[in-house]
Amino acid sequence: MRESKGDEEDxxxxxxxxxxxxxxxxxxxxxxxxxxxxxxLIYEFMSNGSLKKIIYKNKPLETSSSLP
Known part of the structure; x- marks a missing residue:
């Protein structure tokens, strides 16, 4: 994660x-x-890659926060 300005409790x-x-x-x-x-944050290993990789396979990453 990028450096955060929030406190430890948050x-x-x-x-x-x-x-x-x-x-x-x-x-x-x-x-x-x-x-x-x-x-x-440590997550379990995803052997098939991430959803982001599949969604944006043939197009650049967009900044939209919703799926089509």
Whole structure:
């Protein structure tokens, strides 16, 4: 993750919310770490690649936040 300006408590709360998400089509959060302003989320390995790779296979990444 890029360096964040939020405090540690906000980060921990967000991690807790992400960790409660459980669905067969969503990769699981395995862990996290933070050191000052540097934070990282660790997810399970996706052997077939990411959804972003499949969606934008033949076109450049767009900044839209919704799927067509």
């Amino acid at each position: 980060f921990i709360n967000e991690v807790a919310n992400i960790n409660r998400t459980s669905h067969v089509k969503v990769v699981n959060l395995l862990g996290f770490c933070f050191n000052g302003l540097k934070r990282a």
